[in-house]
Amino acid sequence: MALTAGCISGDEPQVSIHEIDVVNLRDESVEVTITAERGDEIVYEDSFEFDPKQGGSTDGVYLKENWMGGQGDLEVTVSADSLDEASLSTASLAREYEDAECLSVFTPIDENGVSMYYAEIEC
Template identity: 55%
Template sequence: MSGQKRREIMGAVAALLTSGCISDDESYMKIQEIEVVNLREEDVEVTIVAKRNNEIIYESTFEFKAIQGGSTDGVNLDEDWMRAEEDLEVTISAVSIDETAFSTADLSQDYGNTDCISTFCTVDTNGINVYYSRTEC
């Protein structure tokens, strides 16, 4: 086989193998909801900040009452800005307790690009804990 013919075949094989990897139709992880609850025995102030392209698109502070007899206080966010097709960075902080952050880019690596994720966060004696589960978009 001539060198020219070999290069043509190898070029065709390379194009075929990478054809699914190069696309303008990039899909993004979407967050279906963010739920935060206070499991501490004292009141807690929690701030949730969401950024897209380093711009704050959401910021809100909540005051959660202490857990009482198994009853918890918290918030459940289900907003359109969580499902836009761009990377989203979310930071959840509890004053003088803990802070945690996650991004849809990181979640895409763990859960795949086409899924929606529901997040459940607890504020307890260990700080802020975040749990993720796949959900329908």
């Protein structure tokens, strides 16, 4: 089943966020809030307390949810305590990944703050 986010039209590219993986790479605990908005509506908001990195073990959350699909631009924001935040939107991703349908988002939180990386995946 393919999930679609963005404007639906034969001429405009469509991109869907298929999954989001948020990982704490810091040596300290961190509280993370993930918010997703479609238009003026908040479709998802949750906070998590991640343990510090210990040896090769990290703490985080993996999301693959129904709210990621649907029509209209989806903006996802990940904020970590008062350290930093990062956002992305399916509208901007559609311009960058014209031929992609589904993207995987990886969000590490480290000493430099919050980053977001994404790659095309099979839906």
